[in-house]
Every structure is written in C-alpha cells, then in structure tokens.
Amino acid sequence: MISPTTPTSTSTSTSTSTKTKLSLSFLSNFSIPTEPIGSIPRPKYLIEAIKDYNEQKINYEQYLTICDKSLKETVESFLEVGSTVITDGEQYKPNFITYPIFGSNQVAENSKVGFIINFQDGHVRQLPVLTGKNLPFRYKQYASEYITRVKKMFPNVRIKQPIISVSAMSLIYPSNPQQQQHPQLDKYSKQEFLNDMLNEVEKEIRLSLMAGADSVQIDATEARLSLKIDPSGSLLKKFIDLNNQLLIRFTDEEIQKIGIHSCPGGDRSFHSADVDYCRLLIPSLFKLRLSRFYLEFAAEKEKLKILECIAKNLRPNIIIFFGVINVLNPRVESPEEVRDSVLQIAKYIPINQIGSCCDCGYQPFTSELFSRDIVFQKIKNRIIGTKMAEDVLKQVLSIGVNNINNIYNNNNNNNNNNNNNNNNNNNNNNNNNNNNNNNNNNNNNNNKNY
Numbered sequence: 037m038i039s040p041t042t043p044t045s046t047s048t049s050t051s052t053s054t055k056t057k058l059s060l061s062f063l064s065n066f067s068i069p070t071e072p073i074g075s076i077p078r079p080k081y082l083i084e085a086i087k088d089y090n091e092q093k094i095n096y097e098q099y100l101t102i103c104d105k106s107l108k109e110t111v112e113s114f115l116e117v118g119s120t121v122i123t124d125g126e127q128y129k130p131n132f133i134t135y136p137i138f139g140s141n142q143v144a145e146n147s148k149v150g151f152i153i154n155f156q157d158g159h160v161r162q163l164p165v166l167t168g169k170n171l172p173f174r175y176k177q178y179a180s181e182y183i184t185r186v187k188k189m190f191p192n193v194r195i196k197q198p199i200i201s202v203s204a205m206s207l208i209y210p211s212n213p214q215q216q217q218h219p220q221l222d223k224y225s226k227q228e229f230l231n232d233m234l235n236e237v238e239k240e241i242r243l244s245l246m247a248g249a250d251s252v253q254i255d256a257t258e259a260r261l262s263l264k265i266d267p268s269g270s271l272l273k274k275f276i277d278l279n280n281q282l283l284i285r286f287t288d289e290e291i292q293k294i295g296i297h298s299c300p301g302g303d304r305s306f307h308s309a310d311v312d313y314c315r316l317l318i319p320s321l322f323k324l325r326l327s328r329f330y331l332e333f334a335a336e337k338e339k340l341k342i343l344e345c346i347a348k349n350l351r352p353n354i355i356i357f358f359g360v361i362n363v364l365n366p367r368v369e370s371p372e373e374v375r376d377s378v379l380q381i382a383k384y385i386p387i388n389q390i391g392s393c394c395d396c397g398y399q400p401f402t403s404e405l406f407s408r409d410i411v412f413q414k415i416k417n418r419i420i421g422t423k424m425a426e427d428v429l430k431q432v433l434s435i436g437v438n439n440i441n442n443i444y445n446n447n448n449n450n451n452n453n454n455n456n457n458n459n460n461n462n463n464n465n466n467n468n469n470n471n472n473n474n475n476n477n478n479n480n481n482n483n484k485n486y
C-alpha cells in the first residue's frame with residue numbers, strides 16, 4: 037500500500053513540475069495494489085453439500101468439513117496465481133447478504149413481505165424478514181468465524197474479509213409491520229432495530245480485525261440499487277448516513293483497514309446497471325468515512341465520463357480499486373487489456389490512489405456461470421496486467437512525465453499490431469477505440485495527470 041502522504045497530485049490540475057518532484061524512495065516503493073472482491077464459484081461437491089444441509093441430510097459440522105476442503109483448494113488457487121491478498125472465496129457463506137442471520141429464529145425466510153431484488157434477466161432474490169420473535173436483534177454468526185478457519189490452515193496469508201453493510205441488512209425490517217402481520221414489531225421500533233444492527237456490524241468488523249483480517253470490505257450492492265428504487269437519492273442518503281453512523285465509531289487508524297464495494301449487482305446479471313453512476317452515486321459514496329473504495333468499472337460503457345466524475349469527487353488519502361475484470365463475461369481479459377485499463381485510469385487518478393480489482397465477486401449464490409479455472413485465469417491476468425501497468429508507470433516516472441505519450445503510444449502500437457495480426461473480435465476493437473480515445477485525451481489534455 038502506498039503511503040497516503042506520498043507527494044503526488046489529488047486533482048487533475050496538478051502541474052507537471054509537481055509531478056516530477058516524486059522522490060526516488062517513492063519510485064522504489066510504488067506499487068499498485070490489486071485485490072479480489074469476495075466470492076469464487078463453489079465446486080460441485082460444495083453446492084451438493086449446501087443442498088444436503090438444507091435438506092437436513094448432513095449436520096452443520098459435516099457441512100463445515102466440506103467447506104474446509106473447498107476453502108483449502110480456493111486459497112491454494114489464489115496463491116498459485118500470485119494473489120498477495122486473498123478472500124476465503126465465500127465458500128462458507130450461504131449467501132453474501134444474509135449469512136449473519138442464516139438459520140436465525142428471528143427472521144422468516146420465503147416471506148411474502150421480504151424485500152425483493154429484481155435482476156435484469158428476470159430472476160429475483162428475496163430477503164428474509166424480521167418477525168419480532170426472540171428479540172432483541174442479534175447476528176447468529178459473524179464473518180470473523182471464516183477468518184479463523186482460514187488462519188488455521190494458512191496462518192500467514194493476508195485476508196480481506198467481505199461483510200454485508202448495515203444498510204443492506206436494514207432492509208429486513210418490514211416497511212409496515214402491522215399490515216405485514218408482524219405485530220410483535222409494534223414494541224420494537226425500526227430505530228431500536230437499527231441501533232442493535234449498528235452494534236452487530238461494529239462487532240463484526242472488530243471481531244474480523246481481531247481475528248487477523250488485513251482489511252474488511254463492506255459490501256453495499258444496495259447503494260446503486262437504491263437509486264433505481266428512489267431516483268431522488270433520498271434513500272441513498274439514508275443508506276450513506278446509516279453507514280457513517282457506523283464508521284464514526286472507528287478510529288482513523290482502524291478506518292485505514294475498512295473499505296466498501298459498490299456494484300450494480302453480479303448475480304448472473306445486473307440489477308441496476310442502468311442507473312447513472314455519476315449523478316449521485318459516486319459523490320455520495322465518497323462521503324463515506326472510509327479509506328478504500330472497490331468500484332465496479334470494467335463492465336461500464338462510459339468509462340471516461342466515470343473517470344472524470346471520480347477525479348472530480350476524489351478526496352486525498354483514499355484508494356480507489358477499479359474493477360478491471362468483467363465478472364459476468366466468461367471471456368478472459370488479457371494482461372495487456374488490464375494494463376491498458378490501469379494506464380487509462382492513471383490519466384485521471386493520481387497513481388498513489390489507484391488499485392485494481394475484479395468488478396464483483398463471482399457467482400455469489402450457488403448458480404454456475406463459468407468455471408473456477410476461468411475465474412482464476414481472470415484473477416491471474418488481473419495481477420499480471422496490473423504489474424505491467426505499474427512497470428510502465430515506474431518507467432514514466434523515472435524518465436520524466438513528458439514521455440508518457442511515447443511509452444503509452446508504443447504500447448498501443450504493439451496492441452494494434454497484435455490485434456491486426458489476430459484479426460480479433462469486437463472486444464479488441466473496443467479496446468482500440470479506448471486506446472484511440474486515450475491518445476486523443478493525451479493530446480487534448482497534455483497528459484495533465486502526470
């Protein structure tokens with residue numbers, strides 16, 4: 037991780053002379069962090085085990101033993117492809133939203149009143165609903181338990197632990213308890229529930245850090261979705277305020293280890309990709325008291341507009357991990373494509389504030405979109421491509437900022453040659469277009485971010 041005090045720019049207007057003052061120590065320490073988001077496709081035997089557990093054919097201990105096997109294979113695969121930060125692949129989580137209340141006697145599954153998420157391909161996911169029984173509200177399990185299991189097998193790995201946001205979990209409180217046949221909730225207001233929920237999420241983060249998490253990532257798929265439900269942004273503002281009520285409880289030092297992931301959904305299809313990324317979402321996200329932002333980006337069509345928006349709203353001392361791998365497309369991005377994505381980002385965002393990631397987790401529930409082999413090839417190319425970009429940027433920084441166009445154009449020429457030779461597909465054509473746009477941008481803006 038690059039020190040937040042590294043003397044680089046925090047706006048697009050930083051002068052070339054400032055940038056050339058980068059020290060040799062910065063050059064030798066400079067690296068672009070790259071991390072997974074969370075879930076990895078579960079192997080077939082684990083999908084069977086989940087089904088068997090739900091049908092009470094195996095008990096919880098037997099289920100966990102099978103999860104352990106899958107965890108071991110997952111972490112080994114992460115390490116094989118060179119991942120320095122891993123997750124447990126969410127092999128234990130029944131799903132990424134409601135794992136803390138899985139099996140809880142405080143909620144009802146399959147309720148007619150549970151919050152529904154509609155996806156573009158027509159399928160829906162429905163959240164359980166709080167019934168008012170066995171109050172006050174408590175988590176049944178905390179994500180820190182997963183870290184403990186990883187650390188037993190791999191004591192020295194750096195783990196990022198994804199957890200569900202307090203705002204997503206707030207959706208399990210029915211919008212109108214009386215009408216929705218949960219009269220017990222008359223004596224347990226939504227505010228009381230939110231207070232208990234805040235305590236539980238704070239506890240989960242603290243337990244995760246104590247269990248050895250390198251960082252904790254708050255999954256907030258509901259942020260962009262909220263703008264689809266309420267385009268005015270007032271629901272999003274409530275979500276942001278709620279999360280900040282949580283984050284204010286942590287010290288500045290602790291906040292350095294806490295991040296948030298935002299995406300338009302990644303469950304076979306999107307739920308809110310049609311919602312404008314820039315108008316309210318990005319400015320609102322950056323109001324969160326956080327140091328790390330893991331943003332879906334690779335699947336976006338208007339990348340330059342988004343980069344300009346992020347640059348405009350960026351504040352110092354935070355790192356933006358940009359998605360450079362599309363998790364809903366089985367085509368494996370090449371390392372060169374990843375490199376070019378990062379270099380494109382580096383034209384807008386100060387390099388000490390750039391990281392890369394996959395757009396989202398892979399198959400957060402149990403459906404299979406594509407194989408683990410493809411997923412780990414994507415992860416491998418994300419790591420290789422990010423390092424390639426880092427090397428280009430180091431070269432640029434070491435010889436002077438005015439040479440970025442030469443180096444970058446050389447890379448583009450190489451790509452164009454490769455593309456011509458291979459007579460490649462639309463993706464490469466798109467890549468060429470992006471590169472051309474980048475060149476134009478370079479020419480127009482005199483490369484003002486370096």
Ligand SMILES: [Zn+2]
Pocket residue numbers: 257297298299300301302395396397
């Ligand atoms: Zn996601």
